[in-house]
Structure formats: C-alpha cells, structure tokens
Amino acid sequence: MAERVITCINCPMGCRMTVTLNENGEVTGVAGNTCKRGEVYARQEVTAPVRMVTAVVPVRGSAMPLSVKTRSPIPKKDIAACMEALRGLRLTAPIAAGSTVLSDVCGSGVDVIATKTVD
Amino acid sequence: METIRKALVIIGGGPAGLAAGIAAREAGVTDLVILEREDEAGGILRQCIHNGFGLHRYGEELTGPEYAARDIARAAELGLGIRCGTTVLSVSPERLVTCVSKQEGLQVFEAGAVILAMGCRERPRGALGTPGTRCAGVYTAGAAQKFVNLEGLMPGRRVVILGSGDIGLIMARRMTLQGAKVLACVELMPYSSGLNRNIVQCLQDFDIPLYLSHTVTDIRGRERLEGVTVMEVDEHRRPIPGTETDFACDTLLLSVGLIPENELSRQAGVPLSPVTGGAVVDDRLHTGVPGIFACGNVLHVHDLVDFVSDESFRAGQAAAAFLRGEAPDAPAVEVRDGEGVRGTVPQRLHPDHDVTLMFRPAGVYKNAAVVAESAGVELARKRAMIFTPGEMATLPLKAEKLRGVTAPITVRMEVKENG
Numbered sequence: 001m002a003e004r005v006i007t008c009i010n011c012p013m014g015c016r017m018t019v020t021l022n023e024n025g026e027v028t029g030v031a032g033n034t035c036k037r038g039e040v041y042a043r044q045e046v047t048a049p050v051r052m053v054t055a056v057v058p059v060r061g062s063a064m065p066l067s068v069k070t071r072s073p074i075p076k077k078d079i080a081a082c083m084e085a086l087r088g089l090r091l092t093a094p095i096a097a098g099s100t101v102l103s104d105v106c107g108s109g110v111d112v113i114a115t116k117t118v119d
Numbered sequence: 120m121e122t123i124r125k126a127l128v129i130i131g132g133g134p135a136g137l138a139a140g141i142a143a144r145e146a147g148v149t150d151l152v153i154l155e156r157e158d159e160a161g162g163i164l165r166q167c168i169h170n171g172f173g174l175h176r177y178g179e180e181l182t183g184p185e186y187a188a189r190d191i192a193r194a195a196e197l198g199l200g201i202r203c204g205t206t207v208l209s210v211s212p213e214r215l216v217t218c219v220s221k222q223e224g225l226q227v228f229e230a231g232a233v234i235l236a237m238g239c240r241e242r243p244r245g246a247l248g249t250p251g252t253r254c255a256g257v258y259t260a261g262a263a264q265k266f267v268n269l270e271g272l273m274p275g276r277r278v279v280i281l282g283s284g285d286i287g288l289i290m291a292r293r294m295t296l297q298g299a300k301v302l303a304c305v306e307l308m309p310y311s312s313g314l315n316r317n318i319v320q321c322l323q324d325f326d327i328p329l330y331l332s333h334t335v336t337d338i339r340g341r342e343r344l345e346g347v348t349v350m351e352v353d354e355h356r357r358p359i360p361g362t363e364t365d366f367a368c369d370t371l372l373l374s375v376g377l378i379p380e381n382e383l384s385r386q387a388g389v390p391l392s393p394v395t396g397g398a399v400v401d402d403r404l405h406t407g408v409p410g411i412f413a414c415g416n417v418l419h420v421h422d423l424v425d426f427v428s429d430e431s432f433r434a435g436q437a438a439a440a441f442l443r444g445e446a447p448d449a450p451a452v453e454v455r456d457g458e459g460v461r462g463t464v465p466q467r468l469h470p471d472h473d474v475t476l477m478f479r480p481a482g483v484y485k486n487a488a489v490v491a492e493s494a495g496v497e498l499a500r501k502r503a504m505i506f507t508p509g510e511m512a513t514l515p516l517k518a519e520k521l522r523g524v525t526a527p528i529t530v531r532m533e534v535k536e537n538g
Contacts, residue, residue, distance in 0.1 A: 006319075007315055007318070007319055008315065009314075009315045009316035009319050009320070011315075011505075012314075012315065012505055012507045012509065012510050013504060013505050014315040034504065051320060051324070052169075052170050052180075053296075054168050054169050054170060054182060055168070055296060055297070056168060056267065056268050056271060056297075058271055064269055064270065064271065065268070065269075065270075065271035067168035067182060067184050067268065069168075069170060069182055076324065079296070079324070083296050097184070097185065097188060115168065115182040115184050115185050116184040116185075116188065117188075
C-alpha cells in the first residue's frame, strides 16, 4: 500500500487527490476528486505520466531557430533524453511546418515535427 | 506626404487583427489593410511555442505558431493586405492613421473605420518599485521568451522568476529545458494566478520551488545581475524582517501582469476603463469614438487566444456593419460591475440581440452564481463550482430577456454560505 497526493490539472478547482496503490503499483483508489475527469487524470498520472515536449532547434541557413513539438505526448521520464536528442540535430532550411525532424524520439514511437515553416 | 483612403484600417496583425480582418472581409469589406509593426504577422503567438492553443476553436491543442499559421493562411486565401514592418505613430478622432515603414516612409490612411488590435504589454520592473541596482539581466518573461524562441539566444544561466503568472511558469520550463537552472519562482500573493496545469508541468516536473507570499526585495549587481534577496510578506504584502534569503543568479524574469497597450487609443480620444485598462465599448466592440472599434488584449487581457479570436471576429463584423451604415435598433444601456465582479465588457449594450458579458471575479468563489439584473429584474444567472480571478468568466444574456430593458444592468456574484 502506498499513497500519492497530486493536484488535478483539468480545471481551476485544482482538486488535491489522494491515489492509493497496491504492492504491484496498481491503482486501488482515488479520493478527493470532484469529477470523473479527475480520476482519469489521477490514474494516468501516477502510473504512466506523459507530457508534450516543445522546443526550439537551430537551423543552418536561418537566423531564427525552428520551433518543434512531439507529435503526441511522450513518457515524462523521457523529457530530458528528448531534449538531448534535439540538441544533436543538425537541420538545414527549408523545413515545412508539420514535417518530421526526428523520428521515434528515445524509442517512444513518437516523432518530433516542425511547428513552423523555415524557408 | 501621401494620404490613402481605406474603408477599414486594422492596427495590429496578431490573432485579434487577423480575425478581425478575416471577418470584415467575409462580411464584404474588400478595401482593408492590416498594419503590423513586426516583420511577420502572428503577434505574440509567434514566440509561444508551447502547445495548448485552439482547444475551444478547433478542438485540438496547437502551438502558438501553428494557431497563427491557420489565420495567416485564411487571410492569404482572402487576399487580405497585411503590411508588416509598419509602425502606427498616431490615430486621430477623425480616423486618420499615420504610420511609417522602411518601404513606404511616412503615410497617412484616411479610414472609414479603424479596429484597434494592438494587444497588451508586460508590466516592467519600473512598475514594481523594487529597490536595487540597474544592472543587466532583469527581463520581463515575455522578452526572455522572445530571445529564446525567436532569436535562439539564452538570456542567462541561473534564473529567479518573480510572479507566477502563466508566462513566468512557461518560461521556467523553457529556460530549464534549454539548459538553464531555475532556482525559484516567487509569488507575492498567497496563491498563483497561473493554471494548475502550468504549476504541475512547468514547476513541479522540474522540482522548481514556488514561494507563495514572498517577493524580491533587492536586486544586486554592478554590470550584470549577481543576486536577489527574497523575503516572505505578511497579509498586507509587507516584507517580514528576518526572512531574507539570498539567491545568486544572473537573471531575474518578471511575470507580474499585463497591461493593454492603449497609447494610440488615448491619442484618438477613445475613453478608457480604469478597471480593464482598455477602451469602453458597447456590444458591437464600438468605442466611444464613432467608427473606432477595439478587440482582443488591447480591450481587456484574455486568458485564451480562442476567446480573442471570437471577440475579434465580432469586431470585424461590427466594423463591416458600420461601414454599410447600419446602426443599432435600440439605445445603449449601461452595464455595471456589482459585488464580486470586475471589468465587465462590454460596458454598455444595445438590448436588440444576444450579448455575452465577460468579466473577472474579484476573488475566489466556490459554489457560487453570477447574476445579471436590471431594475430588480433578473436577466440571467449562471452557476459554477468555482470562479477565480485567474479565469475570465462569461454570462450570456438572451435577446428576449433584454428586449425593452432601459435601466442599467448590474452583474454581481451571489455566494451560498458553504463554510
């Protein structure tokens, strides 16, 4: 039995929720939430938290950096490795918004894509 | 100097100006121009590379550049003229818009209608009165965001953030991800005005401490910032002696509020509200000067760009109606802030169609209702589990309820005692 207290991020209520986990790390209960969305978030957040990562990377031939994002959220534990992988990128203009600049970042199965166009 | 006649001149090519232009064009105004100071349209969205924009409008979470790109693409489809690199110097009550650009030099537009869409700016260090030296390394969070995201420059390596508004929180994460060490986020109030999502994902994810009821009381450094002193404050926001903590840092970011940028509006004689810092408008977003409209963050600071776009579409449609010579059917009725309500927009309305009021709750109200009434008659009521100052609230008024209303409308918070 373990307990974790987390803050719900779905709305300004910011419910303080207590999540109970068993020995196998499975969620056995969520308390303190006001609505169903809170419970769904709590279960996800304590078992497999995910985050979108956005960043800027330099582009040869452009004075401005390129903004990029993971196409979908990646495991929270991979954020630092994702940034490290982005630091190793060597990109050259032109790059179109939506195009992949790094595939399968950190083995997450998620691509990093450009969020603007650099001519 | 050249004078050019234009049906509609829109000042600002951010999300507000773009939406206003698109709506005006779709409503039949062909002779219009958007004047934008920067080299590209898109406004502050260009530097907001994080995601979360567009959930209401598109049902998906876009980054700032992606959100802007959609409006820019639509504007291009419609053939809207966007003049970038063009700074407006003045607007007169007669709607003469004077601007300057490298390409065209000084120009004057004689406009049939003007839409003010200049957005807002950040409260600077000077507005805080924090003692200390005038060293380099003190930036607003938005200025730092521009350096990092648009210019690829890091403003510093060891960072303290004063203010826990969303821009400050977002920059705490951005600076950390790009390699800086963020030592602390310091907030004067006993609560953060930022979203819970940002507190969790921008501070807690990176173990950045949030000091509530604290402030920066000293800024030190000869050439470059060397450190700041942080102190706890009492319930009157006065520093408590003996609570000093020093942080060695080379960068202090300020995220201490936004102010609508209304220098041009003032020159044009547009009456402003001391509460919102923006123009006083009616339900058509029409200011007190005929033919001048205002929308977006120059009117009142919004939380979400989706609502800026929505308001600005209405401003574009209203300007088009004005240019067609249409006038409201009914005289305007005043709208006043009642108990627990601040900065209601519009401040007056013509009771001839559905109108949505927008305002900020004056405090945190749980299990409360917001009520609009006129001469003792209730016009609308909306309940919510929570109202907070950090989230703009809305109250829709139905045309059938508004018909015949002539007495001022008051919007107030009604709180049930629930301990």
